[in-house]
Amino acid sequence: MAEVLVYVDHVDGAVRKPTLELLTLARRIGEPVAVALGNGAADTAAALAEHGAVKVLTHEAAEYADYLVVPKVDALQAAAEAVSPAAVLVPSSAEGKEIAARLALRLGSGVITDAVDLEAGDQGPVATQSVFAAAFTTKSRVSKGTPVITVKPNSAAVEPAPAAGAVEALSVSFSAAATGTKVTARTPRESTGRPELTEAAIVVSGGRGVNGEENFAIIEALADSLGAAVGASRAAVDAGWYPHTNQVGQTGKSVSPQLYIASGISGAIQHRAGMQTSKTIVAINKDAEAPIFDLVDYGVVGDLFDVVPQLTEEVKSRKG
Amino acid sequence: MSLRIVVTVKYVPDATGDRHFADDLTVDRDDVDGLLSELDEYAVEQALQISENSDDDVEITVLTVGPEDAKDALRKALSMGADKAIHVEDDDLHGTDAIGTSLVLAKAVEKAGYDLVISGMASTDGTMGVVPALLAERLGVPQVTLLSEVSVDGGTVKGRRDGDTATEQLEASLPAVVSVTDQSGEARYPSFKGIMAAKKKPVESWDLSDLDIDEDEVGLENAWTAVDSATERPARTAGTIVKDEGEGGKQLAAFLAERKFV
Numbered sequence: 001m002a003e004v005l006v007y008v009d010h011v012d013g014a015v016r017k018p019t020l021e022l023l024t025l026a027r028r029i030g031e032p033v034a035v036a037l038g039n040g041a042a043d044t045a046a047a048l049a050e051h052g053a054v055k056v057l058t059h060e061a062a063e064y065a066d067y068l069v070v071p072k073v074d075a076l077q078a079a080a081e082a083v084s085p086a087a088v089l090v091p092s093s094a095e096g097k098e099i100a101a102r103l104a105l106r107l108g109s110g111v112i113t114d115a116v117d118l119e120a121g122d123q124g125p126v127a128t129q130s131v132f133a134a135a136f137t138t139k140s141r142v143s144k145g146t147p148v149i150t151v152k153p154n155s156a157a158v159e160p161a162p163a164a165g166a167v168e169a170l171s172v173s174f175s176a177a178a179t180g181t182k183v184t185a186r187t188p189r190e191s192t193g194r195p196e197l198t199e200a201a202i203v204v205s206g207g208r209g210v211n212g213e214e215n216f217a218i219i220e221a222l223a224d225s226l227g228a229a230v231g232a233s234r235a236a237v238d239a240g241w242y243p244h245t246n247q248v249g250q251t252g253k254s255v256s257p258q259l260y261i262a263s264g265i266s267g268a269i270q271h272r273a274g275m276q277t278s279k280t281i282v283a284i285n286k287d288a289e290a291p292i293f294d295l296v297d298y299g300v301v302g303d304l305f306d307v308v309p310q311l312t313e314e315v316k317s318r319k320g
Numbered sequence: 321m322s323l324r325i326v327v328t329v330k331y332v333p334d335a336t337g338d339r340h341f342a343d344d345l346t347v348d349r350d351d352v353d354g355l356l357s358e359l360d361e362y363a364v365e366q367a368l369q370i371s372e373n374s375d376d377d378v379e380i381t382v383l384t385v386g387p388e389d390a391k392d393a394l395r396k397a398l399s400m401g402a403d404k405a406i407h408v409e410d411d412d413l414h415g416t417d418a419i420g421t422s423l424v425l426a427k428a429v430e431k432a433g434y435d436l437v438i439s440g441m442a443s444t445d446g447t448m449g450v451v452p453a454l455l456a457e458r459l460g461v462p463q464v465t466l467l468s469e470v471s472v473d474g475g476t477v478k479g480r481r482d483g484d485t486a487t488e489q490l491e492a493s494l495p496a497v498v499s500v501t502d503q504s505g506e507a508r509y510p511s512f513k514g515i516m517a518a519k520k521k522p523v524e525s526w527d528l529s530d531l532d533i534d535e536d537e538v539g540l541e542n543a544w545t546a547v548d549s550a551t552e553r554p555a556r557t558a559g560t561i562v563k564d565e566g567e568g569g570k571q572l573a574a575f576l577a578e579r580k581f582v
Contacts, residue, residue, distance in 0.1 A: 011485060068490060069453065069463060093484050094449065094466055101418070101450035102457045110419060110544025113448045126548070132339040136550050143546040180462030185489040202581065226581065244503050245482065250335070250444065251359065251502040259581050269336050280579055281556070282572065295556050298575045302564025310569025318573060318582045
């Protein structure tokens with residue numbers, strides 16, 4: 001059976017959830033071979049084996065943390081040349097897309113980004129994408145070379161599928177370009193204790209209607225009652241009320257949770273682009289004409305300062 | 321010293337318009353007004369700021385690959401303050417994908433001459449966000465991308481990249497390819513004077529033969545990817561909308577409970 005390379009996104013050996021989702025998709029195409037790089041690479045093996053990786057290729061070197069993107073491209077290229085895979089799958093983070101694109105160019109291949117589903121096809125893997133602010137769904141494939149495809153978080157379920165997960169050292173020689181862009185400082189983002197925005201099952205977002213940084217506390221309180229991540233519209237981020245890392249929309253994160261709750265968000269195309277594929281959508285807005293109500297499964301026309309705290313209390317009491 | 325900046329821009333269908341696909345599954349450009357991609361305005365803005373903060377002689381060239389109408393995007397960038405423009409236009413380019421576009425841009429950037437390429441973080445139509453990385457790979461120069469802050473000092477470019485898990489400070493020697501995010505600073509509006517001046521600024525037109533690119537290296541037929549189908553997403557079924565009469569939060573909680581979220 002053909003092998004499929006899966007690039008592992010991990011933090012010091014802790015595998016992030018989108019990589020486990022990729023293993024689910026990779027098994028539809030062939031046998032997953034994971035590639036884990038940098039500090040803690042070998043520590044990823046147990047989690048990867050549990051979810052279907054037949055092999056885990058690892059390489060640790062300071063270059064992966066000290067220089068931008070290219071060392072990882074060098075390693076993935078070495079893995080692709082060693083394995084001759086049927087496809088290479090990479091999580092669709094900003095960095096993942098850059099790695100995938102450069103790798104595709106080196107392999108003489110095409111690249112597809114931001115797939116939301118993947119299936120085997122007669123002419124290679126078929127990727128489903130959601131385009132034009134999720135107004136259209138396309139099916140595409142790579143028509144030249146080894147398909148390189150990045151997949152968005154929440155595109156597949158994480159499924160246990162125990163496999164050997166044999167750890168093998170990957171041999172990598174870095175290119176001259178590898179040390180081109182130096183990372184001179186790195187400040188890890190402080191953990192909020194909440195789920196990662198793109199990975200969360202529930203997202204609670206606030207917009208212009210939240211009307212101030214201090215008022216985001218009621219959005220956070222609702223999020224915490226549901227175990228949700230917190231998002232913000234561009235209007236709220238531009239006003240300085242919430243960090244850009246939490247922005248949902250075309251220039252921020254694109255999310256596809258089971259439940260999306262929009263509070264005080266009108267639903268401009270910019271925002272819809274980032275949340276329209278959510279399974280269940282709920283909105284609270286004062287303006288009955290707000291376009292967000294065209295998308296909702298349930299909407300409340302009302303003042304979010306009344307509705308949201310009442311909802312939070314009710315959720316808490318129902319959860320006991 | 322002088323610094324040659326090339327800003328790559330894209331002419332895109334207006335995101336607030338009714339965007340759809342043509343029969344050959346490329347982006348339909350006929351029925352929706354086009355404009356300079358909003359995210360490329362940030363790239364033009366940062367080029368202008370680098371120029372204004374520099375003691376060197378800075379020349380800003382704005383470059384696009386696209387159909388005849390794409391000149392509008394160049395004109396907008398010129399009216400913001402760029403010095404000159406290059407329009408790569410050729411019928412054989414129709415349907416070219418990201419890998420092919422990066423080839424055309426790389427050849428054009430090399431022909432134009434550059435110390436620094438600045439791009440937006442992504443286009444607002446394709447939204448892949450990979451062209452700056454591809455361009456760096458093709459040109460064999462450092463990739464300093466997704467910057468929320470950028471500065472050039474002598475032969476070095478520095479910037480701040482806000483990633484998913486960390487904020488990074490980056491540094492590379494010129495020549496280099498930079499991309500900037502919408503957090504890099506509000507783009508200026510063209511002044512009346514700028515709009516008038518733009519009419520007199522030079523716009524060069526190049527085709528594939530000017531760039532020594534064969535027609536079988538680009539275009540829909542030769543793309544590295546193929547779109548097999550595009551389907552309009554079904555409209556979401558109309559949901560329940562209630563007016564808050566004092567129980568809105570509780571009603572919403574009941575809905576969430578019914579859907580098993582609580």
